Amino acid sequence: MSQKPFVSAQEVAERAGVSRSAVSRTFTPGASVSPETRRRVVEAAEALGYHVNHLARGLMLNESGIVCLIVSDMGTPYRSSLIRAVTQQLQDAGKIAMLVNTDRSDGSVDLALRQAIRYRADASIILSGMPDKSITQLCLKNGQRLVLINRDDDQEGPLRINLDDAAAAGRLVTAFLRAGCRRLAFANSEAGTPSLMAREHGFVTAAKTMGVEVVVERYGSTGYESGRVLAQRLLTLSERPDAVFCATDLIACGFMDAARHQFSISIPDQLCVAGFDDIEQAAWSSYQLTTFGQPVEAIAREAVTWLGRDDAEDPSARNHSVRLNADLVWRSSIRGG
Amino acid sequence: MSQKPFVSAQEVAERAGVSRSAVSRTFTPGASVSPETRRRVVEAAEALGYHVNHLARGLMLNESGIVCLIVSDMGTPYRSSLIRAVTQQLQDAGKIAMLVNTDRSDGSVDLALRQAIRYRADASIILSGMPDKSITQLCLKNGQRLVLINRDDDQEGPLRINLDDAAAAGRLVTAFLRAGCRRLAFANSEAGTPSLMAREHGFVTAAKTMGVEVVVERYGSTGYESGRVLAQRLLTLSERPDAVFCATDLIACGFMDAARHQFSISIPDQLCVAGFDDIEQAAWSSYQLTTFGQPVEAIAREAVTWLGRDDAEDPSARNHSVRLNADLVWRSSIRGG
DNA sequence: TTGTAAGCGTTATCAA
DNA sequence: TTGATAACGCTTACAA
Numbered sequence: 001m002s003q004k005p006f007v008s009a010q011e012v013a014e015r016a017g018v019s020r021s022a023v024s025r026t027f028t029p030g031a032s033v034s035p036e037t038r039r040r041v042v043e044a045a046e047a048l049g050y051h052v053n054h055l056a057r058g059l060m061l062n063e064s065g066i067v068c069l070i071v072s073d074m075g076t077p078y079r080s081s082l083i084r085a086v087t088q089q090l091q092d093a094g095k096i097a098m099l100v101n102t103d104r105s106d107g108s109v110d111l112a113l114r115q116a117i118r119y120r121a122d123a124s125i126i127l128s129g130m131p132d133k134s135i136t137q138l139c140l141k142n143g144q145r146l147v148l149i150n151r152d153d154d155q156e157g158p159l160r161i162n163l164d165d166a167a168a169a170g171r172l173v174t175a176f177l178r179a180g181c182r183r184l185a186f187a188n189s190e191a192g193t194p195s196l197m198a199r200e201h202g203f204v205t206a207a208k209t210m211g212v213e214v215v216v217e218r219y220g221s222t223g224y225e226s227g228r229v230l231a232q233r234l235l236t237l238s239e240r241p242d243a244v245f246c247a248t249d250l251i252a253c254g255f256m257d258a259a260r261h262q263f264s265i266s267i268p269d270q271l272c273v274a275g276f277d278d279i280e281q282a283a284w285s286s287y288q289l290t291t292f293g294q295p296v297e298a299i300a301r302e303a304v305t306w307l308g309r310d311d312a313e314d315p316s317a318r319n320h321s322v323r324l325n326a327d328l329v330w331r332s333s334i335r336g337g
Numbered sequence: 338m339s340q341k342p343f344v345s346a347q348e349v350a351e352r353a354g355v356s357r358s359a360v361s362r363t364f365t366p367g368a369s370v371s372p373e374t375r376r377r378v379v380e381a382a383e384a385l386g387y388h389v390n391h392l393a394r395g396l397m398l399n400e401s402g403i404v405c406l407i408v409s410d411m412g413t414p415y416r417s418s419l420i421r422a423v424t425q426q427l428q429d430a431g432k433i434a435m436l437v438n439t440d441r442s443d444g445s446v447d448l449a450l451r452q453a454i455r456y457r458a459d460a461s462i463i464l465s466g467m468p469d470k471s472i473t474q475l476c477l478k479n480g481q482r483l484v485l486i487n488r489d490d491d492q493e494g495p496l497r498i499n500l501d502d503a504a505a506a507g508r509l510v511t512a513f514l515r516a517g518c519r520r521l522a523f524a525n526s527e528a529g530t531p532s533l534m535a536r537e538h539g540f541v542t543a544a545k546t547m548g549v550e551v552v553v554e555r556y557g558s559t560g561y562e563s564g565r566v567l568a569q570r571l572l573t574l575s576e577r578p579d580a581v582f583c584a585t586d587l588i589a590c591g592f593m594d595a596a597r598h599q600f601s602i603s604i605p606d607q608l609c610v611a612g613f614d615d616i617e618q619a620a621w622s623s624y625q626l627t628t629f630g631q632p633v634e635a636i637a638r639e640a641v642t643w644l645g646r647d648d649a650e651d652p653s654a655r656n657h658s659v660r661l662n663a664d665l666v667w668r669s670s671i672r673g674g
Numbered sequence: 675t676t677g678t679a680a681g682c683g684t685t686a687t688c689a690a
Numbered sequence: 691t692t693g694a695t696a697a698c699g700c701t702t703a704c705a706a
Contacts, residue, residue, distance in 0.1 A: 005480025006399075006457065008683060019693045024685060031685095034691060049478060054455040055401060056683035058392045059698050062343075066456075069436070074424070075617075080417035087411070087438045091449045096456065097436045099406070101424045112428045118391040119403075119433065120343065141386060143342025224621060257622040280412075284561060285594040286623040345699055356677045361701060368701095371675060393699035396682050 007050040016044035027052050058120060065095050067307065068121040068144070070113065070135065072102040072128040076223070076250070077279035078294060082127055082149070085300035093304050095122075102128055102135075109135070117142045123307050126151065147303045152194035159306045160321045161299055165195050165276075166202030168292050168326045172245055172274055173206040175290075175328070179272050179335040181243035185215040187230040187255055188247040189222040196222070196247050199276060203245050215241060222247065227254020235263050242271055243334075249275035249282045252289055256333070272334040276326070283331070290334045292326040299324065344387040353381035364389050395457060402432050404644065405458040405481070407450065407472065409439040409465040413560070413587070414616035415631060419464055419486070422637035430641050432459075439465055439472075446472070454479045460644050463488065484640045489531035496643045497658045498636055502532050502613075503539025505629050505663045509582055509611055510543040512627075512665070516609050516672040518580035522552040524567040524592055525584040526559040533559070533584045536613060540582050552578060559584065564591020572600050579608055580671075586612035586619045589626055593670070609671040613663070620668070627671045629663040636661065 013020040018037055025031035026041040033041075044050075058064035067090055073079050087097045100116050102109045113135060116124070123145040126136065136155065139146050146158035153160060176184060184207055188200050200216060207214045217233050220226035227246060231254065234241055246252035252275030259265040259273075267273055275282060278293035302322050350357040355374055362368035363378040370378075381387075395401035404427055410416050424434045437453050439446040450472060453461070460482040463472065473492065476483050483495035490497060513521055521544055525537050541551045554570050557563035564583060568591070571578055583589035589612030596602040596610075604610055612619060615630035639659050 005478075006683095010683080020683090021685085021693060021695095022691090024683095025692090028685075032691060037691080051451060051455050051479070053396070053457060053683050055392045055395045055457055056698085057455075057685075059390070059396060059683085059700085060685045062698080064392060066435075075414070075418040075421045077412070077414070077417075080414075080420075081412040083417075083436070084412045084438060084440070087436050088440065091438060091445070091452065094452070096449075096452050098403075099420070099424050099434045099436050101421060101428060103421070103425065108428070112433075114388060115428065115431070115433050118388050118394075120390060120392055141342075142388065224617070228622075253621065253623075261622050280561070281618060284590065285565075285598050286590075343699095347699080357699090358677060358701080359675090361699095362676090365701075369675065374675080390699055393682085394701075396684085396699085397701045399682080 006053070007045075007048045008053070009050070012041060012044045012048055012050045015048060016040040062120075064120045064122055066098050066119055066121040067095050068098045068100055068113075068116040068119075068124040068139075070100045070102055070116075070124055070126045070128060073222075074099075074101060074103075077281060078249070078277040078296075079127060081279070082294070082296045082299065085296040086125060086127070086303060089297075089300045089304040093308055095304075095307070110138075113138060117144075123147065125149065125303055145307060147306065149299060149303070150193070150195040152198070159303065161302050162321070162323050163195060163294070163326045164323055165198035165326070166205075168276075168328070169199045169202035169245065170206030171328065172203060172292075173210060173212070175274075175334060175336075176243040176245075176272060177210065177212070179243070179268070181272050182212070183215070183239055183241045183243070184212055185217065185234050185241035185244040186247070187227065187234060187244055187251055188216065188218045189226055189251065190218045190220055191222055199245075199247055215239075222250060224250045224254040224257075227251035227256075228258040229254075231255045231258035231263070235259060235265065244271065244273055246273065246275045249277040249279045249289060249291055251275070252291070252333075253281055253287055256287055256289070268333055268335045274334060278329050282329070288331040288333055290331045291329055293329050294326060295324050343390070344382075344385045345390070346387070349378060349381045349385055349387045352385060353377040399457075401457045401459055403435050403456055403458040404432050405435045405437055405450075405453040405456075405461040405476075407437045407439055407453075407461055407463045407465060410559075411436075411438060411440075414618060415586070415614040415633075416464065418616070419631070419633045419636065422633040423462060423464070423640060426637045426641040430645055432641075432644070447475075450475060454481075460484065462486065462640055482644060484643065486636060486640070487530070487532040489535070496640065498639050499658070499660050500532065500631070500663045501660055502535035502663070503542075505613075505665070506536045506539035506582065507543030508665065509629075510540060510547060510549070512611075512671055512673075513580040513582075513609055514547065514549070516580070516605070518609050519549070520552075520576055520578045520580065521549055522554065522571050522578035522581040523584070524564065524571060524581055524588055525553065525555045526563055526588065527555045527557055528559055536582075536584050559587060561587045561591040561594075564588035564593075565595040566591075568592045568595035568600070572596060572602065581608065581610055583610065583612045586614040586616045586626060586628055588612070589628065589670075590618055590624055593624055593626070605670055605672045611671060615666050619666070625668040625670055627668045628666055630666050631663060632661050 009023040124139040125147040275291040282289040346360040362370045461476045462484040612628035619626040
């Protein structure tokens with residue numbers, strides 16, 4: 001069994017008493033084969049446990065059916081939920097996901113990516129906010145279609161799926177003001193990815209429009225610990241903020257925990273807090289965080305349907321950009337509502 | 338470019354002025370090729386952007402380098418951290434991960450798995466607790482090596498990686514008793530996977546040995562919401578527990594939140610809580626949960642190194658079982674420590 | 675050390 | 691509708 005565990009179309013053909021092309025046609029959608037032949041082939045295939053070899057198939061068709069998911073921080077709630085959604089929808093579309101972790105930045109990223117290229121993935125979906133241009137170039141150069149999620153890239157070719165980060169952030173200013181807040185703050189990471197910066201910029205300019213200044217603080221990654229540090233900095237200001245918009249939910253959770261447990265601040269009475277992503281934890285009763293929901297299912301759907309379109313018959317598909325809305329999920333970390 | 342984006346060994350050979358076998362040998366570890374030839378080949382390959390086609394290579398060698406990760410609930414903190422660890426280590430070992438989501442149980446699991454089989458994955462790693470025997474059979478029958486994580490399966494062939502769930506759970510009884518707790522409870526999910534049941538059983542029997550009864554309650558999935566429901570049930574008992582061991586950290590978080598916010602119970606003063614997995618949230622200051630750490634890196638290492646071993650030269654590798662320790666991570670959800 | 679040639683399991687083309 | 695045949699890009703005897 002370790003010697004030859006796999007059944008080939010040849011063997012199926014022999015058992016069914018037909019040619020191997022008949023077998024191939026049976027498993028090729030839209031090929032012409034008589035009901036009788038098909039029946040016999042299917043029967044033989046079933047009995048032998050035959051599975052079409054996609055390695056060989058991909059070689060022939062120059063189309064592997066493999067889609068490469070390039071992602072950093074995949075242990076993170078938002079990232080992992082996006083991976084889940086995309087993987088599921090790819091499966092539903094008859095494709096399969098390959099996973100490439102880009103956590104380490106020391107060239108091993110490049111190595112892993114080349115590894116994926118060797119498998120002739122039809123496409124790559126870049127879920128990470130990593131602003132590394134060489135990655136996208138490498139994918140494109142190898143004939144892969146490319147989907148960039150939350151990356152404000154203006155290159156030609158890839159599908160770009162973005163959120164209305166800035167607009168969403170702007171809407172939040174109104175909510176804060178309506179709650180009676182006057183001293184607004186923005187707690188950001190230093191990562192500087194386009195979507196993070198768009199949230200900051202959208203928030204700050206909208207506030208300015210309404211005649212309110214915003215204190216902006218940036219620190220570290222987009223995780224929980226950064227939120228704690230940012231709280232240290234913002235909550236010790238002489239003019240302490242009464243409303244803070246955190247660039248991610250994880251930052252918001254860290255911020256809230258520090259505010260409550262270290263500064264004994266009551267939320268939302270003394271401080272209103274909002275986040276972004278709507279991770280599962282945002283709904284936990286310790287946080288009840290008002291936040292913007294990432295439409296992960298919609299993002300996945302856009303990506304997968306675009307990949308399903310044949311770019312030969314649809315030239316517009318070669319260069320496409322989609323903007324989705326992040327809806328505000330109201331919970332009790334902001335007064336009123 | 339959309340026509341023929343990939344460079345073949347043939348083209349590299351022509352440019353380097355050698356035969357295509359020379360090219361192949363250059364990229365085959367341990368093949369004999371002169372330094373001069375190698376240099377010219379590498380140079381040409383570099384210039385052309387050549388990448389060995391692993392589809393074709395896998396076809397020849399009957400070894401794809403693909404490892405299939407079969408997993409449900411991959412958006413969950415513990416699952417996603419395990420996926421991250423395994424994916425990274427596979428990359429380091431020169432292999433690549435394929436991701437199969439088994440969330441939907443309605444035959445689409447089977448479909449997705451067959452999809453993976455078609456790619457002739459060398460191995461499958463089952464990360465999910467899904468006790469579906471047909472899946473393991475299907476993998477084995479198709480000549481894949483198999484790794485079962487946290488599945489108490491006694492089949493021959495696969496590598497089985499398990500934790501000392503029962504022993505760990507037993508140790509916790511001592512900790513609870515030392516904290517002065519007398520009314521012990523176990524909050525479990527209804528999922529009934531081997532590791533969950535081992536935790537329950539280990540806890541209950543260890544307590545019995547020490548002359549203490551345990552109230553066991555089971556409900557729903559292994560998630561946060563189940564914890565809330567379990568809290569409703571256990572904290573309304575006439576003899577209210579003063580210590581509860583939750584089968585997973587997510588259950589523990591839900592339990593703690595309900596205990597505090599609905600029952601105004603102070604932790605750890607009035608109630609000691611412990612969990613299992615050591616997810617990131619367990620360290621958050623709202624929880625500070627004492628819990629057992631899943632050794633995800635060690636699990637991943639065991640799996641990947643086993644896959645790297647050639648089973649032909651190491652017959653014992655065909656049937657191997659590993660038991661790892663879950664270490665108790667002390668935080669402040671239990672008195673003392 | 676090198677090149678030639680066969681074969682891996684497919685699908686597409688083309689007669690029959 | 692069917693079967694033979696030629697690719698696809700690779701590795702590996704085998705011969706030079």
